[in-house]
Amino acid sequence: MSRERLMVGLDVGTTKVACLVANVVDEYIEVIGLGTSPSRGLEKGVVVDIGRTVQSIRKAVEEAENMADVRVQNAYVGIAGKHIRSLNNSATVSITRPDRIITAEDVRRVVEAARTMPLSPDVELIHVIPRQYIVDGQEGITDPVGMTGTRLEVDVHIVLGSVTAVHNLVRCVEAVGIGISQIVLEPLASAMAVLSSAEKELGVVLLDSGGGTTDISVFRGGDIWFSKTIPIAGEHITNDITVGLQTPIEEAERIKKQYGTCLVDSVGDDEKIEVATIGGESTKQVSRKKLAKVIEPRVEEILDLAMQEVEDAGYRDLIPAGVVITGGTALLSGIAEYIEKRYGLPARVGSLPQGIHGLRDIVESPIYATGIGLLKYAVETRDFVPTKRTRGSKGMLGKLFGWFRSFLRG
Ligand SMILES: Nc1ncnc2c1ncn2[C@@H]1O[C@H](COP(=O)(O)OP(=O)(O)OP(=O)(O)O)[C@@H](O)[C@H]1O
Ligand SMILES: [Mg+2]
Structure with missing residues (x-):
């Protein structure tokens, strides 16, 4: 059965904010709305002026909403800046049940172990991406669920960011009345858009x-x-x-x-x-x-x-x-x-890669690589850190503003 969903990518860059709205059926991505607005509140990739950033985001979102004739409720939002750090880690767990069949719970356990590390309070986890699983020494496994083994290992790529930088971005998006589906590292998004x-x-x-x-x-x-x-x-x-x-x-x-x-x-x-x-x-x-x-x-x-x-x-x-x-x-x-x-x-x-439909000739520019990549990310993700700030967790002001926008649009 095919599932039709609305997906939104929000690229809050230093030069421009781009909002891309897509209709997604299974993995078919059709871009139906694009809004851009000059960005005024960022320096070197991070928010330095919340008021101005909110204005830029609002303008881009409204333009995309008008073009697509939809209302944006949640978005995948890109993050970058030199506060970002990344590292590789690994972990191992034993499978002790008599049948030795690896379950989703074992996978969760091993990833949890790989992401557990002492973090200073000003640092936040953005991604924990499993690169490969290893079952009893056999490498290169992407999904071990259902396999038999006694020892499950995982190699993960971990992305960390500054709590302040992440929170300022989140506040800006929520102030526009949009919930955050996930914060995504911009290069990860861009890679999904342009690399084969x-x-x-x-x-x-x-x-x-x-x-x-x-x-x-x-x-x-x-x-x-x-x-x-x-x-x-x-x-x-x-x-x-x-x-x-x-x-x-x-x-x-x-x-x-x-x-x-x-x-x-x-x-x-x-x-x-x-x-x-x-x-x-x-x-x-x-x-x-x-x-x-x-x-x-x-x-x-x-x-x-x-x-x-x-x-x-x-x-x-x-x-x-x-x-x-x-x-x-x-x-x-x-x-x-x-x-x-x-x-x-x-x-x-x-x-632009193959497999993007809709406003192809408009979004086919390196300028939209991150925005398109956010959409691809939304569709293909296998990340283990979905943010806790999902739907309905907007601040009071954001909720009010969201309500106000629906009211204006009837
Ligand atoms: N034809 C062109 N030749 C050279 N530079 C260009 C051209 N078109 C756009 N640029 C430059 O690209 C930059 C904007 O790129 P982009 O939209 O990818 O930035 P951004 O995502 O807003 O910023 P960042 O990712 O750094 O936060 C500007 O500096 C602009 O001058
Ligand atoms: Mg950019």
């Missing part, structure tokens, strides 16, 4: 470079092994253009998108662009090569820092599938070629 199973199997680095942060994650054997966020991305490139070409920030952003590239040698010496001056009253001519020369060193810095993290974590030689880059900064002309040349690895820009 073959890449994840072989070994690949995913870089999600947005406005304020670049998230780095490594996948191998089908699962996530490493993730880290560095607080440097597209906004820094724009700032450099503002300074380097003496132009207002909006103009710097425009010319970056329209004429920017990180391949200095690909630009002819005689190519000129019109750029607004600081006062904005007039324009001046600047060589496009100069623009590229401002962009290139910053791109180099972002990518070098990211690849250094991969190296430090010991994965540099374990990524034959190379690098996939997504997020808005992946749209910078020449970036995949740049990565290939600089690191000698295959590289491509990741946008």
